[in-house]
Amino acid sequence: MRITVLAGGVGGARFLRGLKAATPDAEITVVGNTGDDIDLFGLHVSPDLDTVMYTLGGGISEEQGWGRDGETFTVLHELAAYGAGPGWFGLGDRDFATHIARTSMLREGVPLSAVTRALCERWQPGVTLLPMTDNRVETRVTLAVKGEGEAGGGTVHFQEWWVRLHAEVPAAEILFTGAGSAAPAPGVLEAIEAADCVLLPPSNPVVSVGAILAVPGIAEAVGAKTVVGVSPIIGGTPVRGMADACLAAIGVDTTAAAVAAHYGAGLLDGWLVDDQDKEAADDPRLAGITVRALPLLMRDLAASAEIARAALTLAAELRSGGGGDEPGAPS
């Protein structure tokens, strides 16, 4: 079985760990969000790709859900002693090595997709991890009010809004700068087209999955497949992170039904919601989307695997019911 997953960071990585456990023999391709990528200290940091790579490769900090296990912070402290900023992004020494290795290859002209493949040779994540694009797409946030330390109250890099400002300053708009002229990375469209189903993990629908879908060609390719998503909202609250702040910026309510309606029936065929959100099945905005309710909290690997299994079961039902392309159909 071939499965393609559009993943952000922590939520996507945990879902993927469950998916691998649920279907060990599947060929899984992960299209990772790179809109959050940021240059820090002259180094190219790819937070979402790294979270997936570290999580599936066994190098993640389990407590945090991101960053390396057993981290130390010598380099960051030393950089602070030089007055080199920013200090608000907590890069550990082990993590720094990844960014040094990545940046070194990028500077030699190696595209991000090939760099990611090289880094994955160490981590052996058991999936094919692709960045959504080799071009630079930057998720930026237009602040609704002047941010602390912001001169014009203009736009800031997503990471600055998310990490430095804790998304406490409301976002007026979320922009994917560069997306319009970006192309899917080599293999991305092919993996989507060859997939038996495309899964959307409970990643941030705006800045993670949304950034990936903003790359021209990806949304169209995904829409042509059987697509099952997992709600990142349980009982009106994001399972993790501050997705509500992102949803508010694009005028979408923080409910499982509203997120599915935002994706739309053109993209989504199936939608897994938590038991407490089962009334989403009756939401008229979700016509054409098959909603199924189950416990959605990814407490542990077993729970994540159960959710992944439910997504695959629903996708199989939808495929056999004609809800999407037949496996292997020409595209």
Added chain:
Amino acid sequence: MRITVLAGGVGGARFLRGLKAATPDAEITVVGNTGDDIDLFGLHVSPDLDTVMYTLGGGISEEQGWGRDGETFTVLHELAAYGAGPGWFGLGDRDFATHIARTSMLREGVPLSAVTRALCERWQPGVTLLPMTDNRVETRVTLAVKGEGEAGGGTVHFQEWWVRLHAEVPAAEILFTGAGSAAPAPGVLEAIEAADCVLLPPSNPVVSVGAILAVPGIAEAVGAKTVVGVSPIIGGTPVRGMADACLAAIGVDTTAAAVAAHYGAGLLDGWLVDDQDKEAADDPRLAGITVRALPLLMRDLAASAEIARAALTLAAELRSGGGGDEPGAPS
């Protein structure tokens, strides 16, 4: 008093520590060798500048004489896990931060001299530390025989010869690539011209002082001043390092007299040798160079200060005796 010193790494830094102790009120400018600079993991490493900066700023590893005190090696181990090379250059985590900060500024277009000034704001070395040039000069070694892992037996970066090959493969030639079109960094010629004397510490005469003198304009400016050097050779043996291997490459014997003769009376006015090399005073090649013998081993700060004091005393004598320019003479 204004003193300008042409310095390499460890020997230069230890001499400078003695010089500061000997003459706390002097304005000292250090012109540092950057021919040893090397890109490692995409980061710009300036070994000699850092050794001077760390030594005078109190951050040096006293045991090694180079690198930071209290180092850890997390980043380097992680890079090795990625298969990123080279592994033969022992960069510690604290040191990595310096190279990250430096590289970040260089990539933004800040010249090395301004980067060095910025890094020194943290270390407060008590001297003005200038790179010999803001241009890229690379000391390369033509191997006399094929080196291990070397395809053509051609040239290697000095650091590769020195650190990886331990200078065990004889050098046929030492080249300062880029020197011909390099210009002294801002302030270098001015500091030499304004100096009461120029001192040559017991740094490597070939690859440290030699690289600095290879930058067009510097040798001429230095030659016009009262110049006192300290022999890096004691009793036919380099005090530190493998200067003999470098001297052999340029056909100079490993003796205090031969090194002074190599510098020549056009450059050198005074030459400090160790007591066991006092016969250098009678060497006909050293006509025009005043030789003085004293204990030259820089065992500790007091010994280094004593040597610096002797250099300053000799320089003052040579100046008053007409051995060089008068202080403040137009140049």
